[in-house]
Amino acid sequence: MTSIVFNIGFSSEYVIKALTYRGVQGVNKVLLVTALAKDELSKKRNEDAINAILNYLNVVGIKNVKVLSVDVDTTFNKILLQLSEELGKIDDDIEFYLIGGMRILLLSLYYIAQILCKIKKVKVIAFDESxxxxxxLLLSIPKIPTTPSQMxxxxxxxxxxxxxxxxKNLNKSESTIIKQIExxxxxxxxxxxxxxxxxxxxxxxKVILNLIRGD
Structure with missing residues (x-):
């Protein structure tokens, strides 16, 4: 089974479109992550978006839903801590849909996903504006070549x-080339x-070659 994590702001549209795109097959739980509202207007807009999403999830048959309000007026590490306390309770595979809300939460969820991928099956999806x-998205940093022969x-x-x-071209044995490739x-x-x-x-x-070309 799969749990899906959405970062949300003041709009329900992106979540509904993303879930329509994905489908609900195999979905066990949905976690809605939002920034803790600091004023009444933001709180009202946020609640309206959450209620619209909850109504949609109910229609498509997803009952296991959790809303996590994160205090973002703190350090990046403390935001990660808040997210980890909830995400650590999930036993399923996790799909993150980074589609809305505050940028710092998008970045925090992406960072958490990179940690989680060492523990369980994780996927991170983003969309264009339309x-x-x-x-x-990639979840790991590739190994950087450390020797002249690798370069x-x-x-x-x-x-x-x-x-x-x-x-033949590098004047090395095939066994040496195979080891370097591996x-x-x-x-x-x-x-x-x-x-x-x-x-x-x-x-x-090729990306790495471009980035270290000046060395």
């Missing part, structure tokens, strides 16, 4: 090559065609 395009291999694999070709993990994409293994620098590998 809610027509969704993006599944050399990343640069050499700007085009797809077989292990034999790489070995050490770079997700920075290298490899496919096997019959007995031939072909590899190329992955998009994340």
């Amino acid at each position: 809610m027509r395009t969704s993006y599944e 050399e291999l990343l640069k050499a694999l700007s085009r797809r090559q077989s292990v034999a070709e790489i070995s 050490s770079l993990g997700e920075l290298i994409d490899c496919e096997k065609s019959g007995k031939t293994r072909e590899c190329e620098t992955a998009i994340l590998g």
Whole structure:
């Protein structure tokens, strides 16, 4: 089963659109995360949005719903602590939909998700402004190359090559090349065609090359 976490502000529209996009199959619980309102107008607008969402969830058959109001007038670490106290009670896989509300809560939920992915299955989804395009966000920072030979291999694999070709071009044994490829993990994409293994620098590998090009 899956629990879904939504960050909400003064609008119910984004939650309803996101849940319509996803569907309710396999959903055990919904957690609505919102900033603790500090004035009556904000409180009223927030309550109206929450009530509209609760009505929609009731219509689609989701009864297990929790609203978490977070005090954001504090440090980032203390915001994380408030979130962790509620998220730590969830045994399900978790999907985070970062779609509305305060930016600091969006960032806090994304950070919490990066921690949680080491513990359980986690997915983080964001949308464009029109809610027509969704993006599944990465949850881990890739391993940064630490040796000249790793950097050399990343640069050499700007085009797809077989292990034999790489070995010849870099004047290294195939076993050495394979070990270096494995050490770079997700920075290298490899496919096997019959007995031939072909590899190329992955998009994340190219991102890292761009960022450390000045070194």
